[in-house]
Amino acid sequence: MRLGWYSDLNKQEKRTYWACFGGFTLDSMDSTIYALMMPVLMTVLALSKSDAGLLGSVSLIGSAIGGWGAGMLADRYGRIKVMQATVLWVATFTCMAGFCNGFWSFLPVRFLQGIGYGGEAVVGAVLISEAIKPALRGRVAASVQSGYAVGYAISLTVMPVVFAFLPEDIAWRAFFAIGLLPALLIWFIRRLVPESEAFQQVSKQSRKIDLRVIFGGEHRRITLISTILASGIFGAAYIMITWLPTYMRTVLNLPIASTSGYLAVNIIGSLIGPFVYGLISDYISRGRAFMLFLICQTLVVSVYMFAPVNMTVVLALGLLLGGFQGGLASGLPLAFSELYPTQIRANGAGFCTSFGRGFGSIMPAAVGFASTEMSLPVAMGIFAVSSYLIAFIAAMCLPNATGVDLSDHPASVVNEPSPTEAALKKTPAVFR
Template structure:
């Protein structure tokens, strides 16, 4: 078992929680990426414009912002596991509804609902795994959960050519959305195998004795205001750049580079393999050098990679290699956001704080894909993608350089000592005094 590295060091409870969070994210990813994959088909069959396609990408991200913060506040009150179950079901059924849509405004509503569920699941799952795993392994374990996104994306990419081979294009995309109901079955597994984190349960006992409710407004007061602003800007830059590529890469490959559907799937498969590896590499490195330095390194490398990928004519083999690195760096960056933010807030408002920063960062970042769609009416799509992504990465780099360091903080001690939700004071930078593992 030594060859399995950090996984061998997890106990049975940590492993069950890990696979519940990983599986929930994978299944939600499968549902959310279906939209990006079928967008070229919707443009052709339903007459949706590129501008409208950008809006659909952005409204899901706005919904995700609302869902992440809302689910975070509810998770601080009712528990992480209960909200994890609810959000997985939400995504499953909203994706099923998409198969019945035929007009832009119908997709607009369903896409917003799907985003609410996906944002809630990602935020709550990240907090749950961060509270469950021991501090010295937290960075690599919590980050690796993000690889579930690549697994879900891979499932949808593999399913697409099969479904479109069995049915005509004008019907196949509806069947594709119909498989989105599958994650609902996963809730049964979560209910049977996953229990609430000890850190949260201990915090709730303290709150119950005091008869106080968590006050999410504490994230905007005192020293935590700096944490909230900086973390939100970091998430805005990371996710703004990432969503440009996630939303527009399939369309760019097929409509700008003229690749057929089979070749597009191949290029995306390489990108997905990179997304699978990225969180593991980021998590290991962040535990060693610290969260902020790791963010800065990945953002710099991604800006260089996107510049070469988009602005220089490349042969197919080089394009595939850069596509792998694109997915690796993109997934690595995204994987560290919520776990990093969770270390910066006390238990009573941890899900609220981490959920707000990730979610509002996602909401601000959601403007970027829509901006690509608007700019692409006056410049090549690739140029619009590259310009917007690189600007977003620059914002993220600046925020990462001033982010407080809480690498490896003991969350159990935060449950009582830093109970800001009940009005007591705390210094968020005290976490930086904890040793880096």
């Protein structure tokens, strides 16, 4: 029985796929617990909207630092070792959140959790981009990112169970503690996955950590465009991820059970979106796929936040919102990985993805502060649409390196021609 592109993967590619998918899923489960618990924490610990927004943003700032740092370490010590460390890191600090008692104790824990999550997301994306054959890379790499939706679904499913058996002031602590369990499973899964061949072929003498190389020569323009693109996409996505549960509870006045149902539809969309984006991007290029999804998502968010719609329409919009959001986020690490040579691939992709997260992380806090002067949905809509506009402009300038054979450049050094040079020369005018 053939299962589409999955049947075309060899044994090693399948192992790498499931390791990366599992890691991203379980880290997502841990990271989304906070968003689900935010309304509870605002009640139990008397956190303000501004406090909640800052805690959401500080985790994303940690994610920016962790993603770039883990990327450089992965270029030096290997993809697999760094992935294992980041998964354990996320699980540990998720569990520690259950012992916090207020804003100031949550602040460092959220920051440290973000470091691990950002690192795992970047290194996993680079590994899968190097392990999968070029013709299928877009579909496979994007589908790994759908693990975010699976992880979100797991935490959303577990939440009402925990709260059904424990009082609220204890249940939220137990919910965070559950985040420690997945690390045990993923640690052993990843021991079965071999290191990237492209990484292994780079000589040990060339494995240096150089912070400056992605800002020099041909790489400077790529780094700037990619970081702006990621900032716009993540900024809008984090607004929805951070504030949507609160919007449903406080604006739509939905109870926890109903909120879970509406969020489940959003999660289904997030699961489907990466598969659709990956398929489209393999055929029309990463940049054009970004632009198409950004236009569609802007329309969906505008209707969702500004138009008077009934709950049935909200349900349908939630599916589209999750789909376009998941698709956009899924394409970033892969697109960036294709633009850098092996020696600095994780460094470059890590910086662009992670600092995009970091710059985008101001958006949840901005919405929190703005919502004191305007309604929450208006604040969410204004900042989200602005972020999508910034991302669209960057996507128009993104060089086209779709499907470049990364295995052809395993030993490239930063002073020699890389896939990016060829991509820039053959890129259509709209991308240049």
